[in-house]
Amino acid sequence: xxxxxxxxxxxxxxxxxxAQVLLLAFQIRRDRDVRxxxxxxxELLTPLQRGGTFIVSKAxxxxxxxxxxxxxxxxxRSLAEQLGDLRLKNQQLQGQAAQAVxxxxxxxxxxxxxxxxxxxxxxxxxxxxxxxxxxFINRGEEDGIRRNMAVITPDGVVGKISEALPHTxxxxxxxxxxxxxxxxxxxxxxxGVVKGTxxxxxxxxxxxxxxxxxxxxxxxxxxxxxxxxxxxxxxxxASTKAGFPFQTIEVTPSAHLDRLExxxxxxxxxxxxxxxxxxxxSSSQQTSPDAKPRQNVNTVTKAEVPASGTPQxxxxxxxxxxxxxxxxxxxxAGTGNPQ
Amino acid sequence: xxxxxxxxxxxxxYAGAVLGICFLALVLQAxxxxxxxxxxxxxxxxxxxxxxxxxxxxxxxxxxxxxxVGLLQDGISHTPIGLYGIAKGFIGYIxxxxxxxxxxxxxxxxxxxxxxxxxxxxxxxxLMMRLLLAQHAPFFTVHLLISSLxxxxxxxxxxxxxxxxxKQ
Numbered sequence: 001x002x003x004x005x006x007x008x009x010x011x012x013x014x015x016x017x018x019a020q021v022l023l024l025a026f027q028i029r030r031d032r033d034v035r036x037x038x039x040x041x042x043e044l045l046t047p048l049q050r051g052g053t054f055i056v057s058k059a060x061x062x063x064x065x066x067x068x069x070x071x072x073x074x075x076x077r078s079l080a081e082q083l084g085d086l087r088l089k090n091q092q093l094q095g096q097a098a099q100a101v102x103x104x105x106x107x108x109x110x111x112x113x114x115x116x117x118x119x120x121x122x123x124x125x126x127x128x129x130x131x132x133x134x135x136f137i138n139r140g141e142e143d144g145i146r147r148n149m150a151v152i153t154p155d156g157v158v159g160k161i162s163e164a165l166p167h168t169x170x171x172x173x174x175x176x177x178x179x180x181x182x183x184x185x186x187x188x189x190x191x192g193v194v195k196g197t198x199x200x201x202x203x204x205x206x207x208x209x210x211x212x213x214x215x216x217x218x219x220x221x222x223x224x225x226x227x228x229x230x231x232x233x234x235x236x237x238a239s240t241k242a243g244f245p246f247q248t249i250e251v252t253p254s255a256h257l258d259r260l261e262x263x264x265x266x267x268x269x270x271x272x273x274x275x276x277x278x279x280x281x282s283s284s285q286q287t288s289p290d291a292k293p294r295q296n297v298n299t300v301t302k303a304e305v306p307a308s309g310t311p312q313x314x315x316x317x318x319x320x321x322x323x324x325x326x327x328x329x330x331x332x333a334g335t336g337n338p339q
Numbered sequence: 340x341x342x343x344x345x346x347x348x349x350x351x352x353y354a355g356a357v358l359g360i361c362f363l364a365l366v367l368q369a370x371x372x373x374x375x376x377x378x379x380x381x382x383x384x385x386x387x388x389x390x391x392x393x394x395x396x397x398x399x400x401x402x403x404x405x406x407x408v409g410l411l412q413d414g415i416s417h418t419p420i421g422l423y424g425i426a427k428g429f430i431g432y433i434x435x436x437x438x439x440x441x442x443x444x445x446x447x448x449x450x451x452x453x454x455x456x457x458x459x460x461x462x463x464x465x466l467m468m469r470l471l472l473a474q475h476a477p478f479f480t481v482h483l484l485i486s487s488l489x490x491x492x493x494x495x496x497x498x499x500x501x502x503x504x505x506k507q
Contacts, residue, residue, distance in 0.1 A: 009398040013432045016406050020421035020428070024471050027419045041414020048366040056370075 102262055109154035109264065116229070117268040119143060121151075123260045124168065133176035133196060134159075135260060140167040148227055150266040156233035156254025157181060157221060158263050169265075173257055174202060174234070182225035183234050186218035194219060194234055194251055200258070202235060204249035211247065213240050219251050229266065350394040356504045360387050361408050369415055380486045382457065384408045386494050388427050389456045390501055392434025393443040401438075405431020419472065426463040430456050446495045453494035457487040 106120055121137035139145045141164045151158040151171045159179060162172035172179055179196035183204060192207040204219060217237045223230030235251040364383040371378035388408050392401035409427030413420045434456060443449060461483055465476035477483065 009402065009432065009436075012399055013402050013429070016402060016428050017425050020406070020410075020425045021471065024419050024421040024425075024467070027421075028472065037410060037420045038414045041411045045362065045365055045369065045411065045415050048362060049370055052366055052370045 099261070105154045106262055106264060116266060118264045119145070119267050121145075121169075121263050121265050123171075123263060133173040133179075133198065133257075134162065135171050135173065136168050137171055137263060137265070138168060139265060140165045140169050142166055144267050145169045145265055146267075150228045151263050152228070152232060152266065153255045153260070153263055155256060156235065157228055158255050158257065158260065160227050161265065171263070174253060174255075175200060175257055180225070181228060181234055182222040183219050184222040185213060185237070186220050187214070188212075188217075191222055191224070192249070200253070201238060202251040202253055204237070204251050206246050207249055209242065209244050209247045213237055213247070213249055215239065349396050350505045352391075352394075352504050353506060357391055357404070360501065360504070361391075361404065361411075365408065365411055365415065368412070380482075380489060381493070382460070382486070382490050384412050384423075385427065385430065385457065385460055386453070386490060386497055387501075388431045389434045389453060389494070390498050392431045393438035393449075393452065394501075394505070396435055396439040398432050398435040398439070401431035401433075401435030402428050403431070405429070405434075422464065422467055422472075425467060426460050429463055430460050433459070446499070449498050450491045450495050453491040454487050457490050458483070461487075 110118060110120070119139055121139040123135050124138045125136035126134065137145075137151070145161055145164045147161050147164050149161045149164075151160055157174055159171045159173040159176070161169050163170035174181055174194065174196055175198065176196040177198045181194045182191070183194045184191045185207075188211070190207055190211055190213075192204045194202045194204045197203055207213060215237050219234045219236060221228040221230055221232040221234055233254040235253045238250040238252045241248040241250070361384070364387040368378075368381065368383045371381065388401075388405045391404055395401060395404075406424050406428030408431075409423035409425065410420060412423040412427070416423070434452075437443070437452065441448065443452060458479070462478050465478045468474040468476040
């Protein structure tokens, strides 16, 4: 039977649909799958899917690894800037906090010693050479600063005014080679002289060789140099070196001389007007206000050496060491006021 | 009828374009569903079957192409082989027949035709599932309506894009 050509597509449609209906019926009836068609379909299409998956995964990696990271990079840059700003602010705040702590200590010290005229000053510079240990402060002659005035912090002795200029002053630190401070050991009240070495550590000299000096012992001002009030902390014993007739003691300064920012200048000369003991008054330099600091210290040292260091005094040492502070220093400890 | 059909242009495509687009539609259909089940609202194989049926205006080619695409869709789906084959073969045949008689180049006519073909396709699927597989399948739901509208809109743009693959 010949099908008219105009009906051939329709016949084909019916045939195709019928074939597929039979295929469906076969699958349902036998409960079996037409595996061949599935395999072919999968074989045809899965490579494309795999390729698509590969492309998408690569695009995904490119997106998240690069394109999207542009925002991350910009965000990272912004965060880094914020972090830098915050670090800067944090440092400023830490500096302000540290300054507040230092100023509070200065104020506390000032209030605790209200009867001592003193002036707060700011360290504005340091020495320009490697051999000396000096700093400049922002107070000068016009503020009442005079040469040889003591410069301290609540931690301890800093030094003394070596040059009083109109608006600034130079402070000779205790670590300078030319510096010297009349001191005593807090425990035994043994006197000596602390000298600068140019290094961070100080030397305490004129302490008898047979004097037992424990490490860590506190070193205080003796007040005998007529510059520093008595009992101000100078440092503590770091180590001792045997010698004859005097041992050399290394002293770590109490004041943080490597990071000075604010200091106190004891502006009174009256409070330091120590009334020397008769036997110590033998040297006119001791009482001379124009005497150089080094001379002052040396003078005091010389006056003090017999009291604690000479062989003759060793026998009478217990009496001497007790007698010297009592005889020489009449001002109350730490105040410098004459009594 | 014959004189009318002679005035309607039969479009031919570059070599491999038809097969490539059909494969791409099938791959994309499976591929997009992998990322989100929401892409299941699309019926890309149906769109290309309708497009090529309307363009080639040869009912045999439409039938064969629709059946092939449907069978491949069955092959990579969890449906009995032949379900989409019958439905899409029928749609390919109808689309080719209509394309030979009507102007299907205008976007509105394409939208309406796509909308109708989508629902015919769905009715065929539902019928076969009910009659042959004894499974309940709806003839019409709001979801299907939204899906048909969406596919019709996509079809308008897709058909315009596929027009560029035609030989001048």
